[in-house]
Amino acid sequence: MAQSDLKVAPSRLFVHAALLGYLVLALAPILLVFMNSFKERGAIFDDPLAWPTPETFSLIGYHKVLARSDVWLYFGNSFIVTVASLFFILLFGAMAAWALSEYKFKGNRWLKLFFAFGIMVPIRLGTVSILQIMVSLGLVNTLTALVLVYVAQGLPLAIMILSEFMGQVPGELKDAARCDGIDEFRIFFQVVVPLIRPAIATVAVFTMVPIWNDLWFPLILAPSEKTQTITLGIQQFVGQYATDWNAVLAALALAIVPVVVLYALFSRQLIRGITAGAVK
Incomplete structure (x- = not known):
């Protein structure tokens, strides 16, 4: 021994x-x-x-950030975009994953491959087309445009992860609920969703960080003063010939805090989701 x-x-x-x-x-x-x-x-x-x-x-950097910029507006915009995007990604992703894992139909496998293709192809390749669509819909310089893009960006990964976990939910539980007269809507929300909370937390963390840190789409779709996110608002302290590093570092420190707090809150669920997925 x-x-x-x-x-x-x-x-x-x-x-x-x-x-x-x-x-x-x-x-x-x-x-x-x-x-x-x-x-x-x-x-x-x-x-x-x-x-x-x-x-x-x-503390000069923090004084500059709080006095010379609408940092709380930027934080609010980032918070609204991130929370709204996560809500729709988790809702639609879980519903689509439930349909793909529970109901077998013709083209089921091809539909899964289609969503997997969405993971492999970066959404930024379609930036010009996305901008044209947002202009035609009148959604430029709105937070709605960012939410729509981020939902489309996050759904493929969410569907792939959640469908694998939903496939591991014992069928006996669902059959017993059906025998008790519970409809499919309640089975999904009351039986299946509580059992895949680690997977949901994993998707939430992996999806939240790219959305919160993104600079590309806020710069292209919502660059106005009222719709700037925190990552875009920081750029005002970066000049062509001079950069206010005190303000930049202070703003970055403030922007990091929500991500760290989220990870601290969901770290246990995140680790459970990753380790559970590793043995499936």
């Missing part, structure tokens, strides 16, 4: 070392942003890896 433990120990040590190294690589940029957001401009360039000291500590 002891010999087997000695054989396993080096491999476990390597795995933990690799995970620790990845953790450092992932957290280092975030930590650098927060550290330098509390420093004077000169200290940022003199020693960007140093912690703020009483001599270098400064």
